[in-house]
Amino acid sequence: MTWADLSLIAPELALAAAACAALLQDAWATGPALESRSRGPAAAWIALGGVCAALLLLGVRPAGAAQVGFAGMYVRDGITRVVDLAALAAAGLGVMLSPPYLERFRLPAGEYHALLLLSTAGAMLMGASRNLVLLFLGLEMLSFPLYVLAALARRSRRSQEAGLKYLLLGAFATAFFVYGVALVYGASGTADLSRLGRAPDVPLLHAGVAFLVIGLGFEAALVPFHAWAPDVYEGAPMPATAFMSVIAKVGAFAGLLRLFPQALPQLAPAWGQMLAAIAVATMILGNLAALAQSNVKRLLAYSGVAHAGYILIGIASGGPAGSSAVLYYLLVYVAMNLGAFGVLLLLERRGEEADRVEDLAGLLGRAPWAAVVLAACMVSLAGLPPTAGFIAKLYLFRAALQDHRVALALVGALTSVVSVYYYLRVASVALSAGAADAVAVRHSRFAGVGLALAAAGVLWLGIVPGAITALVQQAVQALR
Amino acid sequence: MPGILTALVAVPLIGAAGVALLPAGRVRAVRAVGLVTTLAALALAAWVWARFAPGTSGLEFEERAAWVPAVGIAYHLGLDGLSVSLVALTAFLFPLALAAAAGQVRDRVKAFVVTALLLEAGLLGTFMAQDLVLFYVFWEAMLVPMYFLIALWGGAGRAGAAIKFFLYTMAGSILMLVAIVAVYLGSAAGGGAPTFDLPSLLREPLGVAPGVQAVLFAAFAVAFAIKMPVWPLHTWLPDAYAEAPPVVTVLLASLMAKAGAYGLLRFCLPLFPEASRAFGPLLSALAVVGILYGGAVAWAQGDMRRLLAYGSMSHMGFILLGIFAFDVPAVQGSLIQMVNHGVSTGALFLLAGYLLERTGRARTDAYGGVAATAPALAAAALIVVLSSLALPGTNGFIGEFLILVGTFQARPAAAVPATLGTVAAAAYLLAFVGRVFHGPLRDDLRALPDLRAREYAVLVPLILVIFWVGLYPQPLLVRSEATVTAVLRRVAAAHGPAPRAAPAVGSRAGGGERTP
Numbered sequence: 003m004t005w006a007d008l009s010l011i012a013p014e015l016a017l018a019a020a021a022c023a024a025l026l027q028d029a030w031a032t033g034p035a036l037e038s039r040s041r042g043p044a045a046a047w048i049a050l051g052g053v054c055a056a057l058l059l060l061g062v063r064p065a066g067a068a069q070v071g072f073a074g075m076y077v078r079d080g081i082t083r084v085v086d087l088a089a090l091a092a093a094g095l096g097v098m099l100s101p102p103y104l105e106r107f108r109l110p111a112g113e114y115h116a117l118l119l120l121s122t123a124g125a126m127l128m129g130a131s132r133n134l135v136l137l138f139l140g141l142e143m144l145s146f147p148l149y150v151l152a153a154l155a156r157r158s159r160r161s162q163e164a165g166l167k168y169l170l171l172g173a174f175a176t177a178f179f180v181y182g183v184a185l186v187y188g189a190s191g192t193a194d195l196s197r198l199g200r201a202p203d204v205p206l207l208h209a210g211v212a213f214l215v216i217g218l219g220f221e222a223a224l225v226p227f228h229a230w231a232p233d234v235y236e237g238a239p240m241p242a243t244a245f246m247s248v249i250a251k252v253g254a255f256a257g258l259l260r261l262f263p264q265a266l267p268q269l270a271p272a273w274g275q276m277l278a279a280i281a282v283a284t285m286i287l288g289n290l291a292a293l294a295q296s297n298v299k300r301l302l303a304y305s306g307v308a309h310a311g312y313i314l315i316g317i318a319s320g321g322p323a324g325s326s327a328v329l330y331y332l333l334v335y336v337a338m339n340l341g342a343f344g345v346l347l348l349l350e351r352r353g354e355e356a357d358r359v360e361d362l363a364g365l366l367g368r369a370p371w372a373a374v375v376l377a378a379c380m381v382s383l384a385g386l387p388p389t390a391g392f393i394a395k396l397y398l399f400r401a402a403l404q405d406h407r408v409a410l411a412l413v414g415a416l417t418s419v420v421s422v423y424y425y426l427r428v429a430s431v432a433l434s435a436g437a438a439d440a441v442a443v444r445h446s447r448f449a450g451v452g453l454a455l456a457a458a459g460v461l462w463l464g465i466v467p468g469a470i471t472a473l474v475q476q477a478v479q480a481l482r
Numbered sequence: 483m484p485g486i487l488t489a490l491v492a493v494p495l496i497g498a499a500g501v502a503l504l505p506a507g508r509v510r511a512v513r514a515v516g517l518v519t520t521l522a523a524l525a526l527a528a529w530v531w532a533r534f535a536p537g538t539s540g541l542e543f544e545e546r547a548a549w550v551p552a553v554g555i556a557y558h559l560g561l562d563g564l565s566v567s568l569v570a571l572t573a574f575l576f577p578l579a580l581a582a583a584a585g586q587v588r589d590r591v592k593a594f595v596v597t598a599l600l601l602e603a604g605l606l607g608t609f610m611a612q613d614l615v616l617f618y619v620f621w622e623a624m625l626v627p628m629y630f631l632i633a634l635w636g637g638a639g640r641a642g643a644a645i646k647f648f649l650y651t652m653a654g655s656i657l658m659l660v661a662i663v664a665v666y667l668g669s670a671a672g673g674g675a676p677t678f679d680l681p682s683l684l685r686e687p688l689g690v691a692p693g694v695q696a697v698l699f700a701a702f703a704v705a706f707a708i709k710m711p712v713w714p715l716h717t718w719l720p721d722a723y724a725e726a727p728p729v730v731t732v733l734l735a736s737l738m739a740k741a742g743a744y745g746l747l748r749f750c751l752p753l754f755p756e757a758s759r760a761f762g763p764l765l766s767a768l769a770v771v772g773i774l775y776g777g778a779v780a781w782a783q784g785d786m787r788r789l790l791a792y793g794s795m796s797h798m799g800f801i802l803l804g805i806f807a808f809d810v811p812a813v814q815g816s817l818i819q820m821v822n823h824g825v826s827t828g829a830l831f832l833l834a835g836y837l838l839e840r841t842g843r844a845r846t847d848a849y850g851g852v853a854a855t856a857p858a859l860a861a862a863a864l865i866v867v868l869s870s871l872a873l874p875g876t877n878g879f880i881g882e883f884l885i886l887v888g889t890f891q892a893r894p895a896a897a898v899p900a901t902l903g904t905v906a907a908a909a910y911l912l913a914f915v916g917r918v919f920h921g922p923l924r925d926d927l928r929a930l931p932d933l934r935a936r937e938y939a940v941l942v943p944l945i946l947v948i949f950w951v952g953l954y955p956q957p958l959l960v961r962s963e964a965t966v967t968a969v970l971r972r973v974a975a976a977h978g979p980a981p982r983a984a985p986a987v988g989s990r991a992g993g994g995e996r997t998p
Contacts, residue, residue: 415656419653434632434634
């Protein structure tokens, strides 16, 4: 390990340092008491400082050629940069949107922020992997804090249940992943992703890749590895749900990008079909299941499953078009999903989370801007212009048709029609008259700025997509 | 440098932002800002319409800027003979609709005005966009405000009607989006960079197989047919028209339906000429079925707005019939009929809205003898109904006459049954007038007030346009002639005879080739 290596992972180091600082501040503020007492905004400011520092370190780096470090395990290239951007956006918004909730429900702020930052660093490592071992390390670093975050509400049985479920199933999936790494290594004699392309096409390699897909598919909530998502989303405290809903996708799809279009293009004919089948199943099941939900958290869980299916279109189509579409979608998904959760985080129904659809009734009268942001995010999730969700889907359809995967584009299109039903139901309840008297809206300047940023992202990526499109296309140039 | 067309889209958006910043309690200020905004848009549109130079088939007032250069999406606006009058119609109807809404929408006025202004921007953009993705953005962007207008301010069954409307139209348009991407990829077949720009796409034939062209045509045509609507894709229509607030029904029938017909002319015919010719007989047949079915069902309706909804569908059948006659007079007639239908059907739904506002009764048999207590209302209704019936001297006559004349030449088998549609229109519309306005005056309607000054202000401009187009349609016809000739020449270019010369009423000579 040299100084050059360390400077390569400076953004990750900044996050880790901020995580330690948040924990120490928590310990210092709590003193000898058993329960954390740190509820002020200090931890949030520290975390935000860490995220901003990481963003700055990301920005000062020249955009030129790929840099490799840690004996070829870590690569900082265009894909890394976009994945880092998505992960840091998720972390920044996650930090900004949670304080009112954390305060109201007395969750330990220090732990929350430290875990959030560590998980973000894990996702960033996955995006920078050039080696299966580092990919595994990133996956673990991403998911372990998420297990704890799901169980963060110590006095809530639902939260404990969610954490345990997530941990057990996640451990299972991780075991598959490690086994996959072992099989791939056995088949090709290397764990280096840049050398897998020359690996002999033997059954053992396919078996190993299949296990890798299980591990990553679990994290991304692809069908049939999605069963954990609704329960964990519903049970986990809402800020944790919001954050995990985006960061897990960022990490998992970064891993899939590194694995399929980049490392194994020679297996594309075999794996394209397989991934396309998974994408079709995921889109259909996610959207149909979401139709029946009356709990917004469960609804967004199934919606997350459905979106995983859409993003997988890009992986299955492969090539520069598919990969850039995946990167664009990840950025968009972070903004629109966190925007939607951010509005829910402001609400409270008699000391509980306001997570039923009808709790949103009359929101326009009491918090007009929050209602408008929620509606915009729902419109974007449904993939309608002029929001970002539309441009993101357009790029996916383009990738699919370019790769002659017409069925994939058609299923994506038709399931989006289904999704409109449940997204617009939420939006129209939020904009409707009538008031759910039991539901209180908390106003917080911190969360307000976060919501404004998320909404700006949703509109900016939808109306002026030029700059980011150029960025993601540049990022995947090496794939040509 | 943004030009006047950008200003036309931007004015409603700026107005919407201005309204959004006003406090919700200041209802009068909200309404005033909304009205001033739409009037400003009308002034711009009128200027554009007046300055539009007839005789050329190319785009005027063209504006082009890179939007997403990496993917080949451009911000490209322009007007030609197909769109210039529809833009003017849109800008003309919005101030009237907002003025009428003042008496009908009293709840969440600010949100209503903001949503309506967003809808106006979407509609204007739809008629001006010359890039497929830009068009799609405006096309769907008008759908979202319309959904909320129905779902939030509609009648008792609004939620179901709104989502039905949305799912139907979205199902059609998302398939069109996939087809748009396929067209885009097909444009690279010659080796160049793929593009979404319509004039560039039209410069050379699309690089797709004939079978694929038919599929792509169908994907576009279904999206537009749902919007119009064409039988049998109309089943969203009665619910949406009857459950929407009355002024929103005006916008639905007068403007949104036109966007569908416009899309057929703008995209389906020029992009897929061979497929258009192949599908022409089928679409003409569907048009005839729609005319007769709509007329027959309208006659059987007891609900005022459902009657008008089916009647509107029947009239849209004429427009479809004219388009797929591939004949200059018929297509000219269709274009002028789009404006007429917008004005006359809009006025009918406005009148129905005034009746509903006064009594809250939706069924025609709950009225009777209204002419005795509200003579001006009854007179206005009669004028509008007669224009819908295509009485000579009113606008409807010019449009339907041109359509039928053109269709008789091109597809006599379709034109003969279609004329029965005009008879059906007489039956249901006069029955409507008879049941509501004539007969003995019902006791509970004695206090029914006649038209108020504000309502005169809305209806008089509409009636003036009815007579203006009826007596002097020339300005409309000369504006569309060159473009229509160019589009039809393109359709005919594949094979078959050239389109016939321009009709006598629009005597200007046809323009040159359609050039980007």
